[in-house]
Amino acid sequence: MxxxxxxxxxxxxxxxxxxxxxxxxxxxxxxxxxxxxxxxxxxxxxxxxxxxxxxxxxxxxxxxxxxxxxxxxxxxxxxxxxxxxxxxxxxxxxxxxxxxxxxxxxxxxLNPERRLDKLLSQGSITREHIISLAIWIADFHKKSTVIREKDVLDVGVKFNDLATQKPLISAQLGEARARIIDWSVEVSDMFLRKNEALLTERLKAGFFRDCHGDLHSRNIFMLPAPQPFDCLEFNDDYRQIDVLNEVAFLCMDLDAFEKHTLSNLCIQYYNLHFPAMRTAEERDLFVYYKAYRANVRAKVNSLRAGSESDKGKKQRMLAETLKYLNMMEAYLQSLALA
Missing domain, CATH: 3.30.200 (Phosphorylase Kinase; domain 1)
Known part of the structure; x- marks a missing residue:
């Protein structure tokens, strides 16, 4: 149509x-x-x-x-x-x-006022909400189809696609922010090379599953029980991922709302019910996945800003781009120092 x-x-x-x-x-x-x-x-x-x-x-x-x-x-x-x-x-x-x-x-x-992002903005989300959501996700992942064949390094290709936005980011946000992209790509490549064996082991262990693929606060209702919706249907590759990659999206989103305690609580209770983060190396991998998710949000907002004619909307999208670039940088810095 x-x-x-x-x-x-x-x-x-x-x-x-x-x-x-x-x-x-x-x-x-x-x-x-x-x-x-x-x-x-x-x-x-x-x-x-x-x-x-x-x-x-x-x-x-x-x-x-x-x-x-x-x-x-x-x-x-x-x-x-x-x-x-x-x-x-x-x-x-x-x-x-x-x-x-x-x-x-x-x-x-469904009642739009019960959407998680709106409740977070209002300060209405409690520990109990996040614990119930973390348990819901863990139970869903336990029942999801296990993926046995996957290019475990493909996440790096997706990460590096942010470089396509360098011209716009340089022009709109400054050359310093554009240089962060080059640095982040280098850190990502190094991290994945170092952890290729870990990713391969996780694939063999059954931690790559047919997930939701787009699990962030705008795709979850609290009624008050958790009710995710709108999973990613148009590309299986984006949905058939490491379960930690999925939880990282939600936790990164909670970090973006400056709800760091709730973010930590979410992965803690998820891991209690589905132990997918067993070692210090896998904790670093979880942080990498949060950086990847911030990377994707920065790219999406940059793309939208580039095609937006309304000046007010464009500035809001650029502000979101900057926020997620800064989050990506902070996550990767913590890995670089680890």
């Missing part, structure tokens, strides 16, 4: 249920339409190096895949995949009139 069709669907299209209003939330890969009780997610017709939603058939495939993967832990939220048709100029979801123009993933709407 096109942006024009999406706005037409929202303003005058037919949905399976009546709703007092419809709100559009746009991400870099999807359109998300919020109704009174349900949410409809439609993938954008885009193609990147790491995903391909370009054809209707591929969007249908990844809607089905997203439904399947998220039903592992959120079956009551992910309800089905429905066709979108255009009949006599009118767009409708769920009706069957010839060939669909697209597909929509239907989800049950």
């Amino acid at each position: 096109t942006p024009e069709q999406i706005h037409k669907l929202i303003s005058e299209g037919e949905f399976p249920e009546t709703s007092s209003g419809r709100e559009l939330i746009e991400t870099h890969i999807s359109w998300v339409i919020l109704c009174d009780e349900f949410v409809y997610k439609i993938k954008k017709p885009i193609r990147y190096s790491f995903l391909d939603f370009y054809t209707v058939e591929r969007r249908k495939h990844y809607c089905d895949r997203e439904l399947e993967l998220n039903r592992r832990f959120a079956p009551d939220i992910y309800l089905g995949v429905f066709p979108v048709h255009e009949v006599n100029g009118k767009l409708m979801i769920g009706e069957h009139y010839g060939t669909p123009v697209d597909y929509a993933l239907k989800m049950r709407k």
Whole structure:
């Protein structure tokens, strides 16, 4: 679908249920339409190096895949995949009139005020919340499919991709920040060379699993029991990772909220219930994974800043880029000094 069709669907299209209003939330890969009780997610017709939603058939495939993967832990939220048709100029979801123009993933709407990032911002998250979340993640990982074949050094390739953002970071944040990228790539390469045998051993030991892949505070509700959602469906490689890499994303996110005590509590209780960090070397690996996750957030915010025309939004994205670059540097410095 096109942006024009999406706005037409929202303003005058037919949905399976009546709703007092419809709100559009746009991400870099999807359109998300919020109704009174349900949410409809439609993938954008885009193609990147790491995903391909370009054809209707591929969007249908990844809607089905997203439904399947998220039903592992959120079956009551992910309800089905429905066709979108255009009949006599009118767009409708769920009706069957010839060939669909697209597909929509239907989800049950949850209370947005119970999302973890909002609760963290309000200071409403307690030790008990984080302990229950850490145990939830550990239990999920225990049941997840073990991955036996994986290029354990591929995380370094993904880490080093931050170098593509050097021109923008240098121009917008200064040459000193751009030099941090060169230094971080060097430290990352050295760390992975030193720990290749450890990563290989972890693969053989079953610590690489089919995880969530995008487990951060905006993808978790506390109702009050933990309810993660929106796992990564478009690229298996990004989801089939070391379990410590997954937990590191959430702990890095807690660090970004300056909730360092909660971050430490999270990995502590996770490790009590699924001992995946057994040695000092694996603790260093966990810190490396936090640096990698900060690296990815810096890159994503830099990419968004580079394409943003609104000056206010651009400055906020650049501020986020700087914050995550500084976090990445601090994590890696702690490894360099270890």
